[in-house]
Amino acid sequence: MAETSSLTRGKNVTVEWIIRLLKGTLVGIGAIVPGLSGGVLAVVFGLYEPLMKFLANLQTKFLQNMRFFLPVGIGVALGIVGFSSVVDYAFTHFAAPFTWLFIGFISGTFPSLFVTAGKQGRKTWxxxxxxxxxxxxxxxxxxxxxxxxxxxxxxxGTWIVSGMLVGLGLIIPGMSPSNFLIYLGLYQPMASGIRQLDFGVIIPLTLGLILIILLLAKLIAWLFKKAYPFMYHFILGIVVGSTAAIIPGGVNGWTIAVCAVLFLLGAAGSFALAKLDEKYPHESLF
Incomplete structure (x- = not known):
């Protein structure tokens, strides 16, 4: 009996690890897709609030939290480094269908995100x-x-600033760092540097990202503690607005059907991922 329980728990831990790895990978991809935000995907996958709390209170249950976020971190790195070429190719040649796939990913989690936002009550304002x-x-x-x-x-220096922009994309859901980097003429050099594993690009990017996250995480965690309903509705509004803003125009012909199918696949996939996550609840981190 004890052996069966141990095997079940081991299976659950493995499934939880894979789920968080997959979520982290999608967040990493979202961080480098123009128009998208890694922060939005962190919110919709239920990673945003616990991540802010962890970074704001590194001394609290440090090892337990590190074990929890390790697969997320690996996934983010995999999404950014491993999929940069795929994202670049897909966005260059199939921008509309690729965007609709991610709109589906985000939309599929709206129901659970809305419930989470109202967990402590919901007033008219x-x-x-x-x-x-x-x-x-x-x-x-x-x-x-x-x-x-x-x-x-x-x-x-510009790569450190670029890393800070990427970090802001995680801290501020809805902010697309890729859009700013495109505006500054740094997106293509960044994507090329990551793809070629150029540490002259990767190291300052990482430094800037870590710096901005550590500077702002404590403030975000404090706001969640003091004004949970406001913060979640504030963020939910950003998620809705940013999702609507990236809806591509000029789609016609057979592309409409492809976009519709990819949207439904994305929505079904993220909805199933959310349900699977509920089936394997993890211990409270704080």
Whole structure:
């Protein structure tokens, strides 16, 4: 009996590990796809709040938290480094279908995200916050598309700033660092550097990312503690607005059917992942 229980627990741990690895991979891919945000995917996959709490309280249950987030970190690295070429090719040749796949990923988790946002109650003004942030995010992202690009010379310093932008994309759901990097003329050099494992690019990027996350994580965790319903509706509004803003236009012919199928596959996949995650609950981290 004890042996059976031990085997079951071992199986559960393995499944949980694989789920978090997959989530981390999708977050990493989202961080480098123009128009998307790794932070949005971290929110919809239930990683955002516990990650902010962990980074804000590194001394609390450090080893337990490290074990929990290790597969997530591996997945993020795999998504960014391992899939940069795939993302670049897919976005260059199949931008609309590829974007609709990720819109499906995000949309499939809306029901569970909405329930999470209302876990501590939902007042009328929370709806107003959600609507205002959705509208504001949509308008801001559309405006960003109209700005003429500039071209910065890649240096160690600019790569640190680029890493900070990528970090902000994780800290601030809905902010797409890729859009800013495209505007600054740094996206293609960054993607090329990552793809070729150029540590002159990767090291300062990583330093900038870690720096901005450590600086802002404690503030975000404090806001969740003091104003949970507000924060979640604020973030949910950003998720809704940013998702609406990346809907591609000019889709016609057979591409419409392909986009519809990929949207449904993405939604079904993320919904199934959320249900699988519920089936294998992990211990409370804090």
């Amino acid at each position: 929370h709806w107003a916050v959600l609507a205002a942030m959705a509208f504001g995010t949509f308008v801001f992202m559309r405006w960003m598309e109209t700005i003429n690009n500039v071209n910065l010379v890649p240096t160690f």
